[in-house]
Amino acid sequence: MYHSKITGLGHYVPDNIVTNDDLAKIIDTNDEWIQERTGIQERRHIVRGEDTTTSMGVKAAKIAIERSGLSNDDIDFIVFATISPDYYFPGPGVALQKELGLRTIGALDVRNQCSGFVYALSVADQYIKTGMYKNILVVASEVQSLGLDMTTRGRNVSVIFGDGAGAAVLSREEDVTKGILSTHLHSEGEHAKELSVLAPGMGGRWVSDIIAENNPDDESYFPYMNGQFVFKHAVVRFSEVINEGLVANNLQVSDIDMLIPHQANLRISQFIQKKFGLNDDQVFNNIQKYGNTTAASIPIALTEAWEQGKIKSGDTVVLAAFGSGFTWASAIIKW
């Protein structure tokens, strides 16, 4: 039995900064409303033709591999989390394999929305624990900007999301007191529609329906979010899944050196921080700069926290996510 540990981290965000004031030029919104409710000051949007979900994932992955000290040939498996793939199929895992020139290793695509990275990490962790693979590339990348309703109709959603990518190399660790100690995954499909995009999908609205009807008011291909409902569930599930991880490892809240919550909304992160009595040094947030990048938000935040020296060897790091599905998940890591 082995453990897995993160040996390399990387992130990439597009250069194109979109401030709240920029959005206010095209949507009936304003900086004060956005900052007060979400904490977001700006986000990144790709420039078409310059970046895609795959290309951003590749850029983040290259940095993670380089920092791991491994070569591309050492990577045994890819797990790629996204809800915004470049194509309906195939998923971006195989495109990443090609772009990085990796061996013809397996590539698994994970969805699971904002919990996608923690789900992907959990999958990779199991492969390493069993001894099947030694080094796995876990990537999360999202282009949200192209799928948003950038009119006033979609303003409660479109001001929140941004584009970006993060990646981690997970490697075999022989010392089972280190690395990923446990992961905890949950779902509750009952609330699927409260945060969803219905089209395209075989059971929802298919592209041919939308084209045939040619209805400019059709909202089924834009994200729908019942914001207050999501908020109420998020704060409960975040708390539960953090506690679940602590209990499973016989840890106390005081043992947490760094909590990296999914960057859903600064108000949600602050609620959790207050509930657990954590100080500012124990929780990392960067939603102010990047908005909510769904699956990519945790690896982007984790990378930045590590780059800023906020995570040190021996630290207990908690990753926690909540998102559409609903899904929620946590990972407890001894760094």
Ligand code: ACO
């Ligand atoms: N700018 C200005 N006004 C807006 C905007 C906007 N961008 N969006 C909505 N409004 C208006 C509404 O039209 C409404 O106006 P009305 O009172 O005249 O009808 C008013 O603001 C209040 O609308 P609500 O939707 O009730 O806004 P609320 O106060 O609930 O805030 C928000 C919305 C920020 C989404 C909040 O519900 C929230 O924080 N929810 C948590 C969900 C979340 O963070 N999701 C992140 C993505 S999901 C995930 O990652 C898990």
